[in-house]
Amino acid sequence: MTAQDMASGVALWRQVADGIERGIANGTFAGGERLPGEMEIAETYRVNRHTVRRALAMLAERGLVRAERGSGTYVETQRLAYPLRSRTRFSEIVGAGGREPRGQLIGATEEHATRELARQLDLKTGAPLIRIEALRLADRTPICVGTTWLAAERFPGAGRIYERARSMTKVLEHYGIRDYRRASTHVTAAIVDATDAARLDLALGRPILVVDSTDIDADGTPLLTTRARFAAERVEFVIENN
């Protein structure tokens, strides 16, 4: 313990915790990676192992790391802070966190509107729909799979356009819609099914967040409705109360 540290007014364990957190934030310790052993950390910070343990306990409580007895302490895969607002796009959210957003088309098919889908899109039951299945990733980590339904009459060939653009915003732009917003958002939770588990690279039995949302244009006309399934352990919805 140096004289500087003694006069700093910041506890040693806190300094160690801050240092490790910085390392996680700037990529020195990547998500899922194993941290140096407690003894090694203690030596690098010239501090007792118990002090390191206290720092790690704080980081563990905040969910940044996870200790595994006998093995080591690992950087928890960083949860994506996902604000639920009316005008944010997946790419913006991921980009804001310094990660690269990716989109991947799983498939586009045609089907007919169920009563529920018809109600949400303000169509008649049985109306032709385009169903787009897409996977969204941050860097190489799958975040969510989303199923989007659009009216086939208004958006003919939307599936092929999404395949090239890989962005629903750009698909709507192709049809001349530059301004749209979230009309409603419903969030619930479930257990992942086998299909989504494979797509999301999730173990069976893991929880997912299910988000049903409908987007409308400036006139209030429904454009599309989406059911997105998020890997709960990789995302954290943020509702801002201002």
Next chain:
Amino acid sequence: MTAQDMASGVALWRQVADGIERGIANGTFAGGERLPGEMEIAETYRVNRHTVRRALAMLAERGLVRAERGSGTYVETQRLAYPLRSRTRFSEIVGAGGREPRGQLIGATEEHATRELARQLDLKTGAPLIRIEALRLADRTPICVGTTWLAAERFPGAGRIYERARSMTKVLEHYGIRDYRRASTHVTAAIVDATDAARLDLALGRPILVVDSTDIDADGTPLLTTRARFAAERVEFVIENN
């Protein structure tokens, strides 16, 4: 002491000191003004008077406040926090502190390069130089006098241009240099001489900080070298370690 404070890892006296320092920085407590009494501060922060005293002792040691027995504790004339980075300009630093930066040309003359100046500017000994002497102030307080040397062949008439622009950045822009950066910075201390004492409005015998620096362009070619003398009691250099 709340549960939050206990787990923060930051000592109470440090929190109080930071709070008072913030108050000084944002103008809640102006320079020269009397702080609330120790008892009053203790009550506002809900801590013991001794804890406040420790906070004030730290601030006093850093020169931000000065205690006067029987009277009170007063805010010392604010020291300018001056970051030593490769791309910051005097005007930006002063402006960031909410003060108005001013520059004042003392004089511009021609002279020949000494061996040392030639080495720094990558010229031959005896090469013609332009020597610009300038005073820099924050609001009405002199902060430093700087002597800048430029190669006369590359920057003909730089003195007159500085006189109008009052900014070395703008002088370089005039010669088509939009990007330049600090190549080296050397800091030492000395006692002010009579000439600089008058310019800086400093008492004789007061310490100054002497900063020798050389700026280079994007290609690494030396553009100018400067010896700046700062009134030590009005400035505090900040070196960020990240």
Next chain:
DNA sequence: TCAAGTTGTCTAATATCATAGACAACTTGA
């Protein structure tokens, strides 16, 4: 299976942090 290395959990001693009270020394204004 075993050795080496890891995290988890005890006990213990020392240093620092924070509170509490009392009084001295000093300044200020009535």
Next chain:
DNA sequence: TCAAGTTGTCTATGATATTAGACAACTTGA
């Protein structure tokens, strides 16, 4: 001059932070 209010200094006590050592429980790879 004097009372009120200020900072300076001392003692004392309990809580927290930090270090130190030992051992258990567990994982990993040879």
